[in-house]
Amino acid sequence: MSDITNPTAGGDEPHPEGKRRTRAQARPAGKTLEGDTGAGTAPETRGRTTISDSVVEKIAGMATREVPGIHSLGTGMARTLGAVSDKVGGRPSVSRGVKVEVGERQAAIDLDVVVEYGVAIVDVAADIRTSVISAVERMTGLEVVEVNITVDDVHLPDEEDEEGEGRVQ
Numbered sequence: 001m002s003d004i005t006n007p008t009a010g011g012d013e014p015h016p017e018g019k020r021r022t023r024a025q026a027r028p029a030g031k032t033l034e035g036d037t038g039a040g041t042a043p044e045t046r047g048r049t050t051i052s053d054s055v056v057e058k059i060a061g062m063a064t065r066e067v068p069g070i071h072s073l074g075t076g077m078a079r080t081l082g083a084v085s086d087k088v089g090g091r092p093s094v095s096r097g098v099k100v101e102v103g104e105r106q107a108a109i110d111l112d113v114v115v116e117y118g119v120a121i122v123d124v125a126a127d128i129r130t131s132v133i134s135a136v137e138r139m140t141g142l143e144v145v146e147v148n149i150t151v152d153d154v155h156l157p158d159e160e161d162e163e164g165e166g167r168v169q
Contacts, residue, residue: 051140053102057095060109060147063135064098067127069119071155073097075112107142114153125149 064070074097097112109132115124133144 051102051142053100054095056100056102056107056109056136056140056142057098059136059139060100060111060132061094061096061098063131064111064113064128065094067124067131069116069124070128071114071116073111073113075152102142105143106145107136107140108146108148109136109144110148110150112150112152114155115151117154117156121151125151 061073064073099110101108111128111132113128115121128149129147132147136142136144
């Protein structure tokens with residue numbers, strides 16, 4: 001393993017005492033590295049935070065389920081498979097019916113929903129967007145650039161839940 005070079009001595013010479021320098025000590029004066037740990041930098045700029053797609057999916061799924069008029073999330077097949085999994089002891093998936101693309105500063109969200117019969121779909125869609133954007137931006141700091149909603153079905157009051165799912169409210 002080689003010694004870290006002394007940046008103030010041209011960059012190619014080892015530290016004169018032969019000691020290893022930390023990253024902060026080896027940094028040339030006046031330059032700031034991403035994730036700098038210098039005492040003069042603000043704490044929120046020290047390091048990098050990465051938010052997983054699955055985290056944003058869960059937040060968006062929960063925010064969608066809180067909207068009145070939503071019966072369930074997911075396409076017909078996903079709901080059916082999820083209900084079977086739930087019956088055999090699996091945990092209900094909060095992110096079922098949610099797909100996201102997360103970049104460094106932005107997120108795009110796709111939702112598949114089933115609405116209750118009688119609700120104004122346009123109004124429910126607007127409420128979903130408001131709820132999801134608010135929750136994701138507040139909790140993650142990411143800018144939500146779009147929330148695409150696909151209404152896959154309308155749940156009728158006299159329909160039994162074939163999938164075994166109850167109302168998400």
